Amino acid sequence: MIRINLLPLRTAKKQESVARQIVILVSGLVLVIAIALALLFMQNRKIAELKQNIASNKAMITQLDKKIGKINNLTKLRDQVKNKLDILAQLRKNKTGPASRMSELSDITPGQLWLDAYREAGVNIKIGGLAFNEELIAQFIRALEESPEFENVELVVSEQKEVADTKLKRFDLNARIETAKPAQAADKKTKKSK
Numbered sequence: 001m002i003r004i005n006l007l008p009l010r011t012a013k014k015q016e017s018v019a020r021q022i023v024i025l026v027s028g029l030v031l032v033i034a035i036a037l038a039l040l041f042m043q044n045r046k047i048a049e050l051k052q053n054i055a056s057n058k059a060m061i062t063q064l065d066k067k068i069g070k071i072n073n074l075t076k077l078r079d080q081v082k083n084k085l086d087i088l089a090q091l092r093k094n095k096t097g098p099a100s101r102m103s104e105l106s107d108i109t110p111g112q113l114w115l116d117a118y119r120e121a122g123v124n125i126k127i128g129g130l131a132f133n134e135e136l137i138a139q140f141i142r143a144l145e146e147s148p149e150f151e152n153v154e155l156v157v158s159e160q161k162e163v164a165d166t167k168l169k170r171f172d173l174n175a176r177i178e179t180a181k182p183a184q185a186a187d188k189k190t191k192k193s194k
Helices: 009-094 098-108 135-148 182-193
Strands: 113-121 122-133 150-163 167-179
Touching: 098 113, 098 135, 113 135, 122 135, 122 150, 135 150, 135 167
Parallel strands: none
Antiparallel strands: 113 122, 122 167, 150 167
16 A cells, blocks of 8 residues: 655645735735725824814804904994983983073074073073174064963063174063973974974
């Protein structure tokens, strides 16, 4: 019987198989490492882009916060002005006494007529001034009569007076403070505006 020693052949095949497995294992490891590095690179790129987006968004938020702050300041200022205007409107609505009469006088005094005296004693009023002509004085008296603040307006004195080489008319008026009820005074103002 002939004996063939197959042992070295089996060992060679085993060594060849082990070498092949090592090559496959090493190439698999290299492939896995390459894929992992590619994924890591892509993730780092995404992270860098996100960080850049975050930085630009923070800068935009800072700018918008500044604009919002300015808008809030303007809103506060607008509210303050509105409150002040409301207070002024309320004060104008509630004004009475000499302040309202002086305001009325200011509104009805025609141009080229100047008041230089105003005295109140109880319900009696004395008004004095200068005008360019009698027509302006008559216009002023009519305006006083139509006013809700004054009644019984009488011309006391009207005389010519020279001031700085200009001939003017000096006048003095007597009147009474209107004693009508507020509703009647409002009706009188309504009729005046028509």
